Amino acid sequence: MGLGSSASGVFDTAVVDEAGQLTEPGTLAATTLAERFVLIGDHQQLPPVVRAEDTGEGAADLSQSLFERLIEAYPEAGVMLDRQYRMAQRIQAFPSRAFYDGQLRPATGEVAGQRIEALPGVDCEALPAAFRDPVVFLNSRGAAEGNTNPTEARTVAEVVETYAAAGVAHEDIGVIAPYRAQVAEIGRHVPEGVAVDTVDRFQGSSKQVIVVSFVASGTLEGPIFEDYRRINVALTRAKKALVLVGDADALSSDDTYAEMVAWAR
Numbered sequence: 001m002g003l004g005s006s007a008s009g010v011f012d013t014a015v016v017d018e019a020g021q022l023t024e025p026g027t028l029a030a031t032t033l034a035e036r037f038v039l040i041g042d043h044q045q046l047p048p049v050v051r052a053e054d055t056g057e058g059a060a061d062l063s064q065s066l067f068e069r070l071i072e073a074y075p076e077a078g079v080m081l082d083r084q085y086r087m088a089q090r091i092q093a094f095p096s097r098a099f100y101d102g103q104l105r106p107a108t109g110e111v112a113g114q115r116i117e118a119l120p121g122v123d124c125e126a127l128p129a130a131f132r133d134p135v136v137f138l139n140s141r142g143a144a145e146g147n148t149n150p151t152e153a154r155t156v157a158e159v160v161e162t163y164a165a166a167g168v169a170h171e172d173i174g175v176i177a178p179y180r181a182q183v184a185e186i187g188r189h190v191p192e193g194v195a196v197d198t199v200d201r202f203q204g205s206s207k208q209v210i211v212v213s214f215v216a217s218g219t220l221e222g223p224i225f226e227d228y229r230r231i232n233v234a235l236t237r238a239k240k241a242l243v244l245v246g247d248a249d250a251l252s253s254d255d256t257y258a259e260m261v262a263w264a265r
Helices: 024-031 066-073 087-099 150-165 180-187 228-235 253-263
Strands: 002-003 011-016 034-039 134-139 171-179 197-200 208-212 238-246
Touching: 011 024, 024 034, 024 066, 024 238, 034 066, 087 197, 087 228, 087 238, 087 253, 134 253, 150 171, 150 180, 150 238, 171 180, 180 197, 208 228, 238 253
Parallel strands: 011 034, 134 238, 171 197, 171 208, 208 238
Antiparallel strands: 002 034
């Protein structure tokens, strides 16, 4: 998205990448130095991380980026970059429909058709039949214990081992969980080299294979599930294979997550 600035600056144009993750003061520090500016970002993914809540009358909401504020105020100034170079078409189908009005599409046929067997040394025949689809849903039978789900963590470890046994390098596998406690629990079960982290810390990264642990059982509770930008980030980190591990009943209690489960099965 680009908007003109009337300020007299040092530069003709300032280009700010990942502008959706920057606080407004941080973005202004760059844009005020130029006659014109272009903000590049995605307000459908996670906003700036702000540790303290805004207090006091008239306090600025630092959790909303300048990018998001301007695209809401001046939608005609925004241009959607609808070609993506990361995900196979099967993986990007649901995020495109749920978060981008169906406009997101693979940039090339090669991106659209990429498969796990294209990785060096990977034997697709060594994978169970269900894992040969780029998107897999595993219904977790575990129960949440606070912010952990030990049974689900062991299931995630088994998924990782399944791909590793077929020849996928540990460095090509990432695991995403909503809570740090579950990240630590999973980390005790998976081999070294597999990246395990929260949604927030995975934004901006990608892996050939992504496994998502949802932790929740019974019902979905807490703000971590209410902000759909989190699940958008989690689903769009994968290139060739995406495995979702969660309680189908809990996830299906929310319309958006229910659609996700139906798509992944």
